[in-house]
Amino acid sequence: MKILLTRRLHDFAVKELKKRYQVEIHTGKIPISKDSLISKIKDKDGLICYPYDRIDSDVINAGTRLKAISTFSVGYNHIDVNTALKKGITVSYTPEVLTKATADLTVALVLALFRRVCEGDRLIRKNEWRTIFGPYEFLGTDLSGKTLGIFGMGRIGKAVAKRALGFEMKLLYHNRKRLSPQEEKRLNAKYVSLDELFRRSDVVSIHAPYTPKTHEIVNLKRLKSMKKTSFLVNTARGKIINEKDLVAALKKKIIAGAALDVFQNEPIGISNHLTGLRNVLITPHIGSATVETRREMAEITVKNLILSLAGKKPIYQVKVESGRLGRF
Secondary structure, three states: OEEEEOOOOOHHHHHHHHOOOEEEEOOOOOOOOHHHHHHHHOOOOEEEEOOOOOEOHHHHHHOOOOOEEEEOOOOOOOEOHHHHHHOOOEEEOOOOOOHHHHHHHHHHHHHHHHHOHHHHHHHHHOOOOOOOOOOOOOOOOOOOOOEEEEEOOOHHHHHHHHHHHOOOOEEEEEOOOOOOHHHHHHHOEEEOOHHHHHHHOOEEEEOOOOOOOOOOOEOHHHHHOOOOOOEEEEOOOHHHEOHHHHHHHHHOOOOOEEEEOOOOOOOOOOOOHHHHOOOEEEOOOOOOOOHHHHHHHHHHHHHHHHHHHOOOOOOOEEEEEOOEEEEO
16 A cells, blocks of 8 residues: 655654555655645555645545545644545544643643743843833733633643643633533533633633634634733634734734734744734744654554554544534
């Protein structure tokens, strides 16, 4: 069998694949162009891709021998799953493994916002720290007693909630499906509507999946409902937020600030208006970027593909249930 990797994976993972298959690894510009992907996929039985690759119907239909797609990511909205499944192609992904790493980054961003960590770093590097600060200068905010609103109480949302309890924060959440009373009690979290979540929270952290229903659901109207002292954090998907509206809200100080690890179009550079704002903290989509997490993701990605090509059920498989996409 022949497989295609849209970019290089860990050496141990590639070695494991080469024991079983003829492996082609794309080494050109990242992400791989659609034309190149279509050309390379024609004689491949398996595909390993990444969240920035666009595996649309044209690509899938070009893969006349394609039996399995394994994505190195928790999300799979970059894959036309319906087309793949109709053609009998198994689609797999890597959830759960990156939960802790992403939750840790979320809390790091919240702390950095509340305590103005990055502002302080910039201040010193620009040689602008002239005097010892007095009682009313360069003040941050305590986390203790503040309200954290979690939009999306899945694996990562729950992990963030657990960490927030250690900082003695109050927890509100909104989710497509309400948690059980037992889980709410364990997390000390109160279920509210999305509108109430944005109104009452001192910091809103987004952990919802990206779907047509969540596309730019965070817009200027919703941002205006937030407290002027509140913050917005997004480590989920960039397109959940209307970036133009967020830039306007930050410029006009409608909210105090934001921390973003994901963006509508990635990568971003200085042409993006967010980079010119002092009240926004930005990181380059590093939610899962720890040595341990990325290695485990590679292991699962390879195992998913091997199992799928052997006609077996992968560890984590995307499926269709009751006419909608779901997960095993």
